Amino acid sequence: MTTLQLENLRKQFAPDVIPVKDISLSVEDGEFLTLLGPSGCGKSTLLRLIAGLEQPTAGAVKIGGNVLNDIAPGDRNMAMVFQSYALYPHMNVSENISTSLRLKNVPQEEIKRRIANVSEKLGLGHLLNRKPSALSGGQRQRVALARALVRDPEVFLLDEPLSNLDALLREQVRQELKELFKSQNKPVVYVTHDQTEAMTLSSKVAVLLDGIIQQLDPPRRIYTHPANKFVAGFVGSPQMNLLTLNCNQNKAILGDYGFPLPQKGQSAKMIDMGLRPEDIHIATPEDELTVEGHVFLEENFGREVLLSVKVKGSDQTLRALIPPDDEWDNENIKLGWSHRQMHWFDAQSGERIEAADSPVLAS
Amino acid sequence: MEDGGDGEDGGEQTTTNKQQPANKNQQPTNQQPKMQKDAIRQREQRTGWILITPALLVLALVFAYPIVRAFVLSLFTQNLGTELEPVFSGFTNYVRLFGDGRFWQTFGQTAIFTISSILLELVIGMVFALVLNETFRGRGLARTASLIPWALPTAVMGLAWAWIFNDQYGVVNDLLSRVGFIEDPITWLGDPVRAMIALIFADVWKTTPFIAILLLAGLQSIPQDLYEAHKIDGANPVQSFWSITLPLLTPQMLIALLFRFAQAFGIFDLIQVMTGGGPAGRTEMISNYIYATVRRYLDFGYGAALVVVTFLILIAAVAITAFLLSKTRINVTGER
DSSP states (O other): OOEEEEEEEEEOSBTTBOSEEEEEEEEETTOEEEEEOOTTSSHHHHHHHHHTSSOOSEEEEEETTEEOTTSOGGGTTEEEEOTTOOOOTTSOHHHHHHHHHHHTTOOHHHHHHHHHHHHHHTTOGGGTTSOGGGSOHHHHHHHHHHHHHTTOOSEEEEESTTTTSOHHHHHHHHHHHHHHHHHHOSOEEEEESOHHHHHHHOSEEEEEETTEEEEEEOHHHHHHSOSBHHHHHHSSSSOOEEEEEEEETTEEEETTEEEEOSSTTOOOSEEEEEEOGGGOEEOOTTOSEEEEEEEEEEEEOSSOEEEEEEETTSSOEEEEEEOTTSOOOSSSEEEEEOGGGEEEEETTTOBBOOOOOOHHHHO | OTTTTHHHHHHHHHHHHHHHHHHGGGHHHHHHHHHHHHHHHHHHHHHHHHHHHHHHHHHIIIIIHHHHHHHHHTTEEOSGGGTTOOEEOTTHHHHHHHTOHHHHHHHHHHHHHHHHHHHHHHHHHHHHHHHHHSOOTTHHHHHHHHTHHHHSOHHHHHHHHHHHTOTTTOHHHHHHHHHTSOSSOOOGGGSHHHHHHHHHHHHHHHHHHHHHHHHHHHHHTSOHHHHHHHHHTTOOHHHHIIIIIHHHHHHHHHHHHHHHHHHHHTOOHHHHHHTTTOSTTTTOOHHHHHHIIIIISOOHHHHHHHHHHHHHHHHHHHHHHHHHHHHHHHHHHOOO
16 A cells, blocks of 8 residues: 655745745555646646655655655656656667666566566567667657556656657557556556646646646546636636626626626625536526627537627627537527536635525525 | 658558558559659759769869879889989888888887877766766856867977976976975986877877867767656666766767877877977877978888878778767667
């Protein structure tokens, strides 16, 4: 049973360069944690702190309760897959895979057995004598994975391992990765800026911005209950509609329309409303909330059409994802959604405002 | 450009082969674009030849002509005995060369000088490069400063070293006697072995920066994440040096060795200024011997034969290194 724990981890390079500010979390056996965030959010630095390639300014990295801060990367028994794969160009595949074992003076027989094992699992058997430069991108990626797997490490660290693959291959390798790490049953920390990878692979996701965890939750909850405006805007594609609205007597005003505020007796003048394009549809008579407007842009994805709609009486835009066989009038489209699908955020802090069980819902 | 992709293609070869039967039906339509492509390539080749003709002409004038001229001259006897008139004598000069003790002596001395100085330069240059590759305060200044010896004219720094090693007034003797290592001054340049050591020392001092900069460029081309991956694999810095740095630096080391070999084998100015080939010709190098043969003894035919033989030795060395280099390229990057 291994638990990877980070306690108040901080990394400061210069007085105003603090890629990791204060991060605490834990990953259990078999858990797949994804660090998700835009570039520069500190996710790679955090991974390097865990690996021991960087020393934390403050805080601790622990495995099973033991502090690892003073332990060299090679003695932490963690395997890391690099974004560039970092394959040794002058060694062939089998030498690449076995480097860690040879450095630890594992007996030859054992090395051979393990190489055979892992190369069979990843389908690298026929490539063992090739140099990395004679491999395709997908093959190199698998060699990098094999190099991590062969060590049988306590923790797996992966730094954007799919970002150098083309879209089709990425999807396929993503599935393979998921199966592979399910069978390993070890803590996995995975860094990516790709929300699809984060959503599909992880058992939990840490969304990072400016060296701080914005939200740490299972992927589903990140999607349904974004903790703040940043997470709401970052996760989900196409991006969530985020509109800053004026408030007037328990109502948020959008053009000619008013929506009940999430909590009664709110005094703020402004509030941010979030609404996912996929939660909006062509209004039906049963809809509680509707707006009218005109379509000024149509983007066809094949499976759906993304409509950009100017709401009547306002110059703000709502984007709605509509099935292409629905019918609508471009000049005067009527869109609908339900209360439960609305997200509210404090206009100042950006924090999520949970809708109280308001009478609006009851009515 | 077209060949560059070969290494990559190796991986996909099996797939392309499989696809070929499917493409066979389309061949008639494929043929025409291919013909056009050949025509374009031909035209490009023609333009290419036209563009490099001026350069080839210059090369022919300054390289090919002197080489051919030297070879022709080496087949003639042209010295004071023939009143400086060329007289055809076939390979007499070459036969004479084989029995020429002074030639073989200078050849041996040149070899000793060349091998010891380039090996020392490689080791010390590697140390310099590793130090200069680390980040520290004032690294830029250190990098520039380390190049100064290399930028000095050899004759000037040769004179300086001659004074430094001077037995009466030299700094070396002064320091050694102050520290108490010696009582009587050492005649550095008056003893065959010590004179050779002094020459090698001066040459190493001057050209180590060149190798250091070459190796530094090589070091900087090694991706940092290879070292990080190796670290995570459990390697210490010494192990990383042997199994990452050294193998990936082989091309630069061979290039440095090649450059330095050609330079050191033809060394002339440093010897001329510091020892004049003495004592008793024991530090005379091939170049100095050739110079003496031609300019002092006015034996042009034999001098040309010496030049031709030295030239061939150098060519052989370059060819061997180039061969090794092409081999390591394959080893290091897998590319051809």
